[in-house]
Amino acid sequence: MENLATKKNWTDEERLELAAQLDAQLDEFIDGLEKKRYEEGWPEDRWQEEMDKHPFFMKKTPQPGDEVHPMFEGLQKLKYDPEENTQEELALNYKEDGNFYMKHKKFRMAVYSFTEAIKTKCDNPDVMAVLYNNRSAAHFFLKNYRSALSDAQRALFYKPDYTKARWRAAQCAYELEKFDVCTKLCEELLEVDIDHKEAKALLHKNKMRKLEVDRNQRKEAAEAKRNLARFQKLRDALEQRAVKFDDQPINKRANITEQLLIPKFLPLEDYPVHLDAEDNSTLIWPAAFSYPEFLLSDFQQQLPETATMQDCLITLFAEPLPCDRTLSYRPDNVNVYYENRKAGRVHKVDSTKTLREIISEKGFFVSGGALLFYVVTKDTRVEQEFLHQQRRPMVYS
Amino acid sequence: METVKELIQFMQPNQRLDLKAVALTHVLSLTGSTEGKDAILSLDDMLMAICGLTLDANATIAKDAVLSLINLTAEEAGAIKVFELAQQVQPRFVIADVAAKQISDEQAELADAWSMVLSNLTRVESLAPAILDTLEPTLPQLAKAFAKLDYNKKKCKLHYLAPIFCNLTQVPRGRELCCQPKYQLLEKLLPFASFEESVVRRGGTIGIIKNICFDVVYHDIILNEQDDILVAILQPLCGPEEFSDEDNEKLPIELQYLPESKTRETDPDLRKMLLECLLQLCATRRCREVLRSKGVYEILREYHKWEAKVGRDSECLLACENVVDILLKKEEEIGLDNYHSVEVSAEQADKFIQDDAAYVKTLLD
Numbered sequence: 012m013e014n015l016a017t018k019k020n021w022t023d024e025e026r027l028e029l030a031a032q033l034d035a036q037l038d039e040f041i042d043g044l045e046k047k048r049y050e051e052g053w054p055e056d057r058w059q060e061e062m063d064k065h066p067f068f069m070k071k072t073p074q075p076g077d078e079v080h081p082m083f084e085g086l087q088k089l090k091y092d093p094e095e096n097t098q099e100e101l102a103l104n105y106k107e108d109g110n111f112y113m114k115h116k117k118f119r120m121a122v123y124s125f126t127e128a129i130k131t132k133c134d135n136p137d138v139m140a141v142l143y144n145n146r147s148a149a150h151f152f153l154k155n156y157r158s159a160l161s162d163a164q165r166a167l168f169y170k171p172d173y174t175k176a177r178w179r180a181a182q183c184a185y186e187l188e189k190f191d192v193c194t195k196l197c198e199e200l201l202e203v204d205i206d207h208k209e210a211k212a213l214l215h216k217n218k219m220r221k222l223e224v225d226r227n228q229r230k231e232a233a234e235a236k237r238n239l240a241r242f243q244k245l246r247d248a249l250e251q252r253a254v255k256f257d258d259q260p261i262n263k264r265a266n267i268t269e270q271l272l273i274p275k276f277l278p279l280e281d282y283p284v285h286l287d288a289e290d291n292s293t294l295i296w297p298a299a300f301s302y303p304e305f306l307l308s309d310f311q312q313q314l315p316e317t318a319t320m321q322d323c324l325i326t327l328f329a330e331p332l333p334c335d336r337t338l339s340y341r342p343d344n345v346n347v348y349y350e351n352r353k354a355g356r357v358h359k360v361d362s363t364k365t366l367r368e369i370i371s372e373k374g375f376f377v378s379g380g381a382l383l384f385y386v387v388t389k390d391t392r393v394e395q396e397f398l399h400q401q402r403r404p405m406v407y408s
Numbered sequence: 409m410e411t412v413k414e415l416i417q418f419m420q421p422n423q424r425l426d427l428k429a430v431a432l433t434h435v436l437s438l439t440g441s442t443e444g445k446d447a448i449l450s451l452d453d454m455l456m457a458i459c460g461l462t463l464d465a466n467a468t469i470a471k472d473a474v475l476s477l478i479n480l481t482a483e484e485a486g487a488i489k490v491f492e493l494a495q496q497v498q499p500r501f502v503i504a505d506v507a508a509k510q511i512s513d514e515q516a517e518l519a520d521a522w523s524m525v526l527s528n529l530t531r532v533e534s535l536a537p538a539i540l541d542t543l544e545p546t547l548p549q550l551a552k553a554f555a556k557l558d559y560n561k562k563k564c565k566l567h568y569l570a571p572i573f574c575n576l577t578q579v580p581r582g583r584e585l586c587c588q589p590k591y592q593l594l595e596k597l598l599p600f601a602s603f604e605e606s607v608v609r610r611g612g613t614i615g616i617i618k619n620i621c622f623d624v625v626y627h628d629i630i631l632n633e634q635d636d637i638l639v640a641i642l643q644p645l646c647g648p649e650e651f652s653d654e655d656n657e658k659l660p661i662e663l664q665y666l667p668e669s670k671t672r673e674t675d676p677d678l679r680k681m682l683l684e685c686l687l688q689l690c691a692t693r694r695c696r697e698v699l700r701s702k703g704v705y706e707i708l709r710e711y712h713k714w715e716a717k718v719g720r721d722s723e724c725l726l727a728c729e730n731v732v733d734i735l736l737k738k739e740e741e742i743g744l745d746n747y748h749s750v751e752v753s754a755e756q757a758d759k760f761i762q763d764d765a766a767y768v769k770t771l772l773d
Contacts, residue, residue, distance in 0.1 A: 205590065222661045229665035233650065 098133035102142065105131070109145055121149040140170035147179055156186040174203065181213055190221035242269060245286055248294055254370055257352060257378040275379030282312040283380060293317055296366060298382035300327060300347075304393045305334045314382070316367035320347055320360050327386075339388045346394060348385045349375055355404035357397075360384065412438070412447050412454065419457035425466060432461060432472045439479035449480065449489050459494055459501050467517060474521040481528035491535050504529065504542040511566065512549045519560050523568035530575035537579050548591050555596040570612020573597060577619040586616065587629050598640040607675055610644075614681050617641060621685040624748065630689065631698045635660040638699075641685050642707055644673035649710045651703075658703035672714060676721035683727035690734045691747045697739075705735045722771040726764060 053061040062068045066083040073079050090104050105128035112121035125146035133139065147162035160183035166176035177196055184193035194217060200210040246267050256271060272283045279297035287293040294316045300309040300323075309327055324342040332340050339345075347360040351374035358374050366382065369375060387394040417423075418431035435458065438444030448454050458480075461473035481487040494501040507526040510516045530536050543550070553559045554569040573593075576582035586593050594616075601613040617640060620626045630637045639662045646663055648670040656664045673679050686704065689695050699705075712728050715721065734742070744750065752760075 226661050226664045229667060230656075232667065233665045 093131075098131045099135055099138060102128045102131045102133040102135075102138055104128075106138075106142055106145065109142075109149070113145065113149060116152075118149045118153045122146055122153070125149065136169040140166045140173055140176070142166075143169065144173060144176040144179070147176065147183075151179060151183065154186075156183045159183045160187060160189075172203070174200065178207075178210065181210065185213060185217050185220070188220070188224065190217055190224075193217045241286075244291065245272075245284070245294075248286060248292070249284075252294075252367065252371060255376045257376040272380050274381045276308075276310060276381055278310040279312060279381050284377075287315065294367070296370075296382050297380070298323070298366075298384065301383065301385050302332070302340075303385055303387055303397045305332070307334070314366060316370070317365055319365050320362040320369065320384075323366070324362065324386075339391075340386070344389055345386050346389050348387070348397070349383065350378075350385070350402070351376065352378070352402075353405050355402040357385070357402070413451060416451070416453050416457050419454075419461055421460055421464065425469075428461065428464070428469055429466075429472075432458075432469060432476070436472050436476045436479075439476045445480060445486060448476075449486055452493055455480075455490060455493050456497055456501075459490075459503070462506070462518075471518060471521065474518050474525060478521060478524045478528065481525055484532050487529050487532045488535060491529055491532075491539075502542060504539045508543055508546045508550065511569065512546060512553055514559060514561050516560065517562040517564070519562070519564040519566060520568065523564075523566055523572060527568045527571045527575065530572050533578055536575055537581070540576050540579055540582050540585075543576070544585065547585060547593065551591070551593045551596045554600075565606070567606045567608040568612075570597075570600065570609045571615070572612070574612045574615035574619065577616050580623070583620055583623055583626065587620065587626055595636060598636055601640040602643045602673075607678075610673070611675070611678055613640070614644075614678050614685075618681050618685050618688075621688040624691065627689060627692060627695050631695050635662075635702070638702065639663060641682050642704065645679065645682055645711045646670060646707055647672050647710060647714055651706060655703060655706050658701065658706070660702060663703075663707070672711070672719070676719065676724050679715075679719065679721065679724045680727050683724065683731060686731045687727065687734075690731060693739060693742070693745045696734065696742075700735055705732065708732050708735070716772070720772055722768045725771045726768050 063070060064078075064080050066080055066086050073083065091101070093101060105124050109121045109124035109128065112118070112124060125142050128142045129139070129146070143162045143166035147159045147166060150156075150159035150162060160180055163176045163180035163183060166173055167180065170176070177200055181193050181196035181200065184190075184196060194214065197210045197214040197217065200207050201214070204210075249267055256267075258271060269283075274280055274283055274297045276297075276299050279299065282297045284294060284296050287295055295313045296316060298311045298314050300311070302308065309332075311323065311326070314323060321342060324345065324347070328341055331338055342362075347362065348357045349360060349369075350357050353376065354374060356374070358372065360369055370377070370382070385397065387397050412435075415431045415435060418427045419435070420428075435448065435454070438448060448458075458473050458476050461469055462477065464470045464473065477490065481490050491503060494503045504526065507522040507529075510522040511519045511526070513519065516522075526539075530539055550569060550572075553566055554573075560566055573582075573586070577586055585591075586597075597613055597616060600609045601617065603609045603613075617637060620637070621630065639660050642660070642663060646666055648666060648668045651659070673682070686699070686708075689699060708728055708731060712725065712732070715724050715728060
């Protein structure tokens with residue numbers, strides 16, 4: 012070759028010659044290379060499959076257990092490896108993921124992503140604010156209002172003028188019925204922008220709901236007070252009459268509770284003993300009348316204590332008992348007894364007495380919240396069997 | 409008089425601190441007496457000196473100066489004098505502005521003192537419109553300061569903002585601003601009609617309500633869907649008595665099922681004002697019907713029993729009966745749409761007043 016160091020004026024001819032020379036040299040070189048088929052590419056018939064596996068072109072995320080392209084792992088490492096990224100980059104990467112999940116309504120995954128982002132503890136307060144705000148949104152859509160509120164408030168901590176976060180916090184507070192917090196947040200929003208329509212509306216809705224909740228509380232308190240007063244009067248009436256209860260030990264005078272007065276018999280369940288609403292001084296009792304002959308019982312839900320046993324019998328037999336074929340069960344043809352379980356005996360009832368008088372007899376105990384009587388036909392074998400049944404006195408330890 | 413004049417030179421801003429202090433202390437004690445006040449009010453330069461010292465860097469000086477202003481503005485003549493003088497001098501000392509700034513300042517130690525000055529000034533009807541103009545832009549901020557209980561960090565309670573607002577509603581524009589839905593001023597102020605800790609706040613707020621009620625234009629706003637104002641009026645008159653479920657349902661929600669601990673307004677003047685508000689609201693037929701439907705009669709029934717036994721103020725009893733009389737009447741009996749349209753001659757008016765006075769005496773045993 013000529014010495015190019017010396018400045019020479021090239022003619023066009025000489026240039027063309029040189030170009031041709033260089034071209035020829037290149038051709039020689041290429042021809043000299045090993046001739047091999049290109050085999051590293053994708054086989055033509057499977058190119059679609061291969062596309063789907065390539066991290067850049069895949070349409071579905073790989074599920075656990077799938078074979079992954081080695082490049083995928085490499086990319087993952089690049090994206091998530093703390094050594095490859097600064098804190099902020101890492102946080103933003105996770106944030107991107109989170110936002111992606113949000114767009115596709117995968118809120119739980121979004122929470123996870125944002126949490127990872129937050130874990131980076133990156134220094135940039137604006138980024139942290141956005142991360143908390145976004146996680147708050149994810150929680151909100153999952154109806155985790157407590158978490159959403161807490162996250163929104165953290166966002167405000169990093170960025171006090173973050174209107175979006177404040178608005179979300181207000182909504183959470185409303186859902187949680189934290190009325191004062193909601194009011195405060197709405198007022199802060201309105202201070203910045205007096206025309207924030209939603210804040211105004213929420214402020215109003217919140218106020219109304221608070222008034223409702225307060226009123227309901229007051230109403231419940233008033234009802235509870237009324238019930239308590241009513242129960243107190245009932246208790247006084249029972250104590251005044253020295254009514255005895257089966258389920259109470261004899262010597263220890265335990266307090267009469269509402270529980271004690273709930274009738275155990277199903278048909279009487281809704282009719283515990285109570286004071287007559289009109290005169291407030293007559294006790295109304297639930298009672299069970301048992302027929303040993305037929306092994307079934309009649310129930311009277313509301314018997315005034317002023318009624319005599321005779322009155323009760325008349326009511327009971329106003330229509331004959333279905334199983335009473337011989338029509339023997341008539342007021343004048345039956346005896347009524349009650350059991351004194353503690354003593355293991357039965358007592359005969361004087362039908363001319365009022366219920367109140369009967370209840371006050373020494374051996375009478377209210378059983379299972381109700382009055383329990385046994386009705387048998389007079390001077391029959393049924394009566395005899397009933398009377399001579401074995402009864403053991405109850406023993407208290 | 410001469411001695412007072414001599415003090416002026418010691419009250420200039422650039423004077424020695426101890427001289428200023430002594431002179432001001434003397435002036436302050438002068439403002440405690442009528443002669444002293446008159447003397448000071450006649451000396452323009454003295455007034456200006458005092459105003460100047462309110463902005464002194466030394467806290468005690470500033471405080472004494474403001475306290476002096478409070479005394480000087482306590483009566484109408486003094487208030488007018490101080491206000492107009494301040495407007496005229498150069499540089500202009502816009503007293504309302506200074507006051508508003510101090511009150512709005514969370515860190516101002518003299519906020520309460522300034523609010524008393526402003527309260528005195530706004531009480532004068534002739535000054536109220538001008539002051540309202542100056543204060544208009546700051547009203548939302550003042551309302552915020554009033555509504556937030558621990559707004560001022562230097563222990564100023566700002567109770568006197570209530571009378572200030574009340575005085576401003578003497579002016580139609582004041583009422584207009586109060587009722588404007590955008591700023592929701594009224595909503596912020598109303599709860600204080602029942603504020604137990606300060607009779608000043610209660611009195612001021614009830615005064616605001618009264619001024620609004622006396623202007624028929626606002627009756628519709630008062631008796632709108634919201635019940636805010638009606639509740640503010642009724643709440644101090646409600647007690648712990650139980651109503652039946654039916655009656656409770658009629659009442660506005662805040663007044664339903666009130667607990668045993670509920671007490672009534674203790675100041676009879678304030679009770680009377682509230683009843684006068686209700687009376688004003690009975691003017692038009694529509695309003696009467698609204699009042700009846702909200703259970704006002706039931707509330708007044710219980711209130712009357714209490715007033716007769718416990719409150720024992722005969723003027724309040726009369727005021728209550730006046731309202732109940734109207735509410736109990738059927739509309740056909742009243743036959744009028746608007747009570748304000750009835751003409752009453754001067755002699756009739758006098759006779760009614762005399763009759764009332766005699767009746768009032770019989771109300772309490």
